[in-house]
Amino acid sequence: MAKEFDVVVVGAGPGGYIAAIRAAQLGFSVGCIEKWKNPKGELALGGTCLNVGCIPSKALLASSEEFEKIQHHADQHGISVQGAKIDVAKMLARKDGIVTKMTKGIEFLFRKNKITWLKGNGKFVAKTDAGYQLEVTGDEGSETISGKHVIIATGSKARHLPNIKVDNDLVCDNEGALNFPSVPKKLGVIGAGVIGLELGSVWRRLGAEVTVLEALPAFLGAVDETVAKEAAKLFGKQGLNIQLGVKIGEVKTSKKGVSLAYADKDGKEHTLEVDRLIVSIGRVPNTDDLGLGAIGLGVNERGFIDVDEHCRTKLPNVYAIGDVVRGPMLAHKAEDEGVMVAELIAGQKPHIDYNCIPWVIYTSPEIAWVGKTEQQLKQEGRAYKTGQFPFMANGRALGMGAPEGFVKMLADASTDEILGVHVIGLNASDLIAEAVAAMEFKASSEDIGRVCHPHPSLSEVMREAALAVEKRALNM
Ligand code: FAD
Ligand code: NAI
Numbered sequence: 001m002a003k004e005f006d007v008v009v010v011g012a013g014p015g016g017y018i019a020a021i022r023a024a025q026l027g028f029s030v031g032c033i034e035k036w037k038n039p040k041g042e043l044a045l046g047g048t049c050l051n052v053g054c055i056p057s058k059a060l061l062a063s064s065e066e067f068e069k070i071q072h073h074a075d076q077h078g079i080s081v082q083g084a085k086i087d088v089a090k091m092l093a094r095k096d097g098i099v100t101k102m103t104k105g106i107e108f109l110f111r112k113n114k115i116t117w118l119k120g121n122g123k124f125v126a127k128t129d130a131g132y133q134l135e136v137t138g139d140e141g142s143e144t145i146s147g148k149h150v151i152i153a154t155g156s157k158a159r160h161l162p163n164i165k166v167d168n169d170l171v172c173d174n175e176g177a178l179n180f181p182s183v184p185k186k187l188g189v190i191g192a193g194v195i196g197l198e199l200g201s202v203w204r205r206l207g208a209e210v211t212v213l214e215a216l217p218a219f220l221g222a223v224d225e226t227v228a229k230e231a232a233k234l235f236g237k238q239g240l241n242i243q244l245g246v247k248i249g250e251v252k253t254s255k256k257g258v259s260l261a262y263a264d265k266d267g268k269e270h271t272l273e274v275d276r277l278i279v280s281i282g283r284v285p286n287t288d289d290l291g292l293g294a295i296g297l298g299v300n301e302r303g304f305i306d307v308d309e310h311c312r313t314k315l316p317n318v319y320a321i322g323d324v325v326r327g328p329m330l331a332h333k334a335e336d337e338g339v340m341v342a343e344l345i346a347g348q349k350p351h352i353d354y355n356c357i358p359w360v361i362y363t364s365p366e367i368a369w370v371g372k373t374e375q376q377l378k379q380e381g382r383a384y385k386t387g388q389f390p391f392m393a394n395g396r397a398l399g400m401g402a403p404e405g406f407v408k409m410l411a412d413a414s415t416d417e418i419l420g421v422h423v424i425g426l427n428a429s430d431l432i433a434e435a436v437a438a439m440e441f442k443a444s445s446e447d448i449g450r451v452c453h454p455h456p457s458l459s460e461v462m463r464e465a466a467l468a469v470e471k472r473a474l475n476m
Contacts, residue, residue: 003116005031007345008134008147010122010290012036013047014331015322016153017106019338023151024113026346031145032115033122033136038103039179043119043138045106046099047155048323049331052175055102057198059095060178061362064205068364073401086206088182095178118145123291132295132318149317149345152305153338154290156283156323161190164251170258170276171251174199177278183207184275188260192219192242194361195280200240201363210240211272213262215281217245223361224373224422226388226408231367231424234404238364251277285324309352311341319344333357356439360429365405368428370436371420374410383413387445387468389461391425393476396456402426407465409435409445416444416469427458434462445469 007023009016012034020032036051038044044051063086070084110117120138127133131148158173160166168176177199183206189196192214204210219242220228235242245265252259257275264270285303292298292305297315300306305320307313313320319341322334336352343350361367377384390406391397405425411418421435438448448466453459464473 002133003031003118003143003145004130005029005116005145005147007031007149007151007342008033008118008122008132008145009151009153010134011047011153011155011286011322011324012045012106012117013153013155013322013334014049015155015334015338016047016151017045017109017338018335019151019153019321019342020115021109021113022339022342023345024115026342028149028342028345030113030115031118031147032110033118033120033134033145035119035121035138038099044103045110045117046103047153048157049334050102050106051099052178054331056095056099056178057174057195057202058362059098060091060202061198061364063091063094064202065364068205076401086183088180088206092179092181118143121289123289124150124294124297125291127295127315135291150319151338151341152290152313152318152320152324153322153334154286154324155334156285156329158279159282159284160279161248161281164190164248164277164279165253166279167253170253172276172278174280177280180276185209186257186274187211188213188258188272188274188277190248190260190277190279191215191281192244193280193282196278197235197240197361197363199278199280201235201238204238204240205364211274212240212242213246213248213260213272214242214244215246215248217265219244220361220367222359222373223367224369224408224420225375227367227369227422227424230405231363234365234424235363283323283329287324309354310344310350311337312344317345327354328357328359330357330359353440356436358432358436360432362429365402365425366428367424368432369420369422370432371418371439372410373420373422374408377410377419382419384410384419385413385416385445385469386410387465387470387473389464389468389473389476391458391461393464394456394458394461396458397426397461399456400426400458407431407461409448409462409465409469411445411469416446418443418445418448421462421465423462425458425461431458431462434459 006028009032120136187208189212247263249261258277260272321337340350358370388408392403408422410420445466
């Protein structure tokens with residue numbers, strides 16, 4: 001007799017495991033199929049985010065930032081440190097320990113919520129009157145299970161270039177780039193997107209000479225132009241060599257490293273010799289071996305499963321969430337879609353405002369934003385007002401040795417509704433949460449300007465930027 005569930009979730013990344021937990025909270029019987037194996041060959045929950053994405057990358061960011069602080073900034077505080085060294089093996093072991101703690105934490109949450117972890121690859125085999133049948137194939141063999149409702153949360157994998165073989169040793173995607181056994185003397189990065197900048201910065205802080213090659217002529221095209229300009233200036237000062245408008249040519253690997261031919265923005269040919277190369281040119285949705293054809297579901301021309309604004313596919317009771325569907329490839333977006341779908345199945349009326357999903361780039365300083373950029377508002381022909389305030393004029397930022405960056409707020413010219421908030425500066429990832437809440441509640445810039453903010457704190461910069469919208473910042 002096949003195991004039957006009210007809800008079957010395929011994939012236990014942040015989309016899938018959160019959907020499973022919310023569905024279980026709402027009283028459904030839930031099975032979650034997951035096949036991920038860590039480098040030790042152990043099955044693990046948590047998907048890309050916990051195993052090879054958000055969590056390990058932020059652990060390395062923190063280690064490398066500590067190293068840089070001790071080497072270059074302790075002196076300002078009167079602290080002298082000589083001979084600081086980085087033990088890469090220990091740093092990686094710390095990161096791996098955090099990953100294990102987090103992935104084991106989800107196993108605990110599954111047991112707590114009585115979610116059945118179905119270990120192996122999940123593949124649709126049929127649609128029956130009772131629901132959908134899936135075959136789960138793992139180390140122990142195969143079993144067929146069925147679900148009245150199915151949530152596809154199979155995530156994404158790194159996109160590779162056709163002429164560049166990724167071996168995750170010399171030429172790496174995100175998986176290898178989180179595990180270099182030593183600091184490369186010279187590191188090449190293809191793609192100046194989120195991963196290229198975050199991981200490029202990690203290895204630069206640890207001592208690598210980093211060259212980032214980007215195909216597009218503009219730096220961080222999706223980011224507000226004022227912020228992108230500031231970021232380019234700061235990253236350049238830090239020593240990241242970012243080349244825009246390049247065309248990648250032949251890549252050769254040898255015992256010595258990687259040799260990469262490229263044409264610069266003026267068409268001049270160059271060869272870059274590096275010890276290791278990161279290829280970070282975006283991600284593609286995971287739908288291999290999922291058996292979509294067996295239930296009459298396909299993918300669109302970009303490989304995504306088509307869904308409506310509530311993550312419903314064209315089939316009844318089949319939903320898809322997270323990186324495998326349209327929208328930003330972000331863990332918190334996947335999580336919110338997981339909650340939304342579980343609540344929809346329970347007959348509730350949840351809704352996501354996709355305009356209020358924040359973005360963060362965890363460089364140093366961090367970049368975070370929500371809502372529209374100034375260039376988008378111009379393109380839409382919307383009348384807006386701008387307020388901007390620098391961290392340089394904030395006592396807490398100076399005390400913390402972080403005067404770089406600013407908060408920029410965009411508000412509607414007549415109603416004053418906040419349309420977008422852009423932060424470049426220390427802890428931008430935390431500061432942006434206030435702007436997200438404000439936008440969810442359709443707040444005006446005046447609302448934030450009238451709210452009492454703790455002093456001294458970085459959050460005062462958000463308030464001052466709000467006041468600056470009406471040209472009444474107090475400390476400038
Ligand atoms: P995933 O996390 O990819 O999980 C999908 C799961 O489905 C996987 O475990 C996979 O094994 C499983 N699966 C696939 N097919 C099957 C099948 N047929 N049967 C069984 N199981 C299957 N986002 C942020 O918001 N903040 C960050 O700081 C951040 N940092 C990142 C850093 C890096 C280096 C990378 C690569 C990504 C980062 N992301 C970040 C993006 C984030 O990881 C993804 O948006 C998020 O993981 C998507 O969640 P998901 O649940 O849709 O898919
Ligand atoms: P990305 O889409 O952020 O950046 C890819 C970059 O590569 C782009 O600038 C693109 O123009 C460039 N590119 C594409 N083809 C190229 C080529 N042939 N030659 C040179 N450059 C080329 O993708 P990335 O960095 O791989 O990250 C994937 C996704 O993972 C992100 O879009 C994001 O959704 C998620 N992520 C989120 C993080 C966060 O929230 N902090 C951190 C890391 C990843």
